[in-house]
Amino acid sequence: MNVQDAVNARVSTRAFLDKPVPADTLQNIFRAAQQSPSNCNVQPWQTYVVSGAKKDQLKEKLFEELMKGQLPNPDFDWKVYYEGIHKDRQYGSAYALYNALGIERGDKQARQVAMSRNWGFFDAPHVAFFTMEKYLNIMGAVDIGIYAQTLALLMTEQGIACCMQGALGQYPDPVKEFLDLPESRGILFGMSFGYADDSADANSARTDREQLDTAVSFIS
Numbered sequence: 001m002n003v004q005d006a007v008n009a010r011v012s013t014r015a016f017l018d019k020p021v022p023a024d025t026l027q028n029i030f031r032a033a034q035q036s037p038s039n040c041n042v043q044p045w046q047t048y049v050v051s052g053a054k055k056d057q058l059k060e061k062l063f064e065e066l067m068k069g070q071l072p073n074p075d076f077d078w079k080v081y082y083e084g085i086h087k088d089r090q091y092g093s094a095y096a097l098y099n100a101l102g103i104e105r106g107d108k109q110a111r112q113v114a115m116s117r118n119w120g121f122f123d124a125p126h127v128a129f130f131t132m133e134k135y136l137n138i139m140g141a142v143d144i145g146i147y148a149q150t151l152a153l154l155m156t157e158q159g160i161a162c163c164m165q166g167a168l169g170q171y172p173d174p175v176k177e178f179l180d181l182p183e184s185r186g187i188l189f190g191m192s193f194g195y196a197d198d199s200a201d202a203n204s205a206r207t208d209r210e211q212l213d214t215a216v217s218f219i220s
């Protein structure tokens, strides 16, 4: 698989087979992603890959937090209210998922249930949390975004599917306690991953992209 194929094949995947990725494959992917570029080569990512019984315990902790009705309190500022075309695209991606799941537009409860699956890691066998020192702020976030896509493409090459999840940065407290993170550290976002369940409706959701000329201006 070449890079272009991997870029085209990667899609956000939200249903997985009950089949863990072999430990040596995991090591190889995360080792290869160490080659990601970062500003001044600071390599801000401190990644935690949680699997097996530990992952199930963490899922329980997160659901306990949700059941308490806690409001999100992310370590980093995720509060963006999309406007105009960005809002349209945000709705477009949500409706692609809800349509795939057969959820009617007005069915708020079904949407909430679908949303809550984020914190169950979409039943993936593995979840990665991308943490970094909080003071790094936007520069660290840029680097970690690049790192996450590098991981996603390396996974795609190995037939492994993933979903990046800002949702996994929304309730950082139980995760930080579970992972015993220092106060100075924040959780930026996470990624559930494993082998895709191709028969699942959720995985038929597809998003589109704008034409090149709406995004890139070539000036010469």
Ligand SMILES: Cc1cc2nc3c(=O)[nH]c(=O)nc-3n(C[C@H](O)[C@H](O)[C@H](O)COP(=O)(O)O)c2cc1C
Binding pocket: 010, 011, 012, 013, 014, 093, 118, 163, 164, 165, 166, 167, 168, 189, 206, 207
């Ligand atoms: C930083 C980031 C955070 C995201 N957070 C979530 C999330 O919390 N839950 C989710 O289901 N998808 C999440 N996504 C997936 C996006 O919705 C998805 O990438 C977008 O709709 C394009 O679809 P595609 O990934 O299938 O190409 C996130 C993606 C990125 C890059």
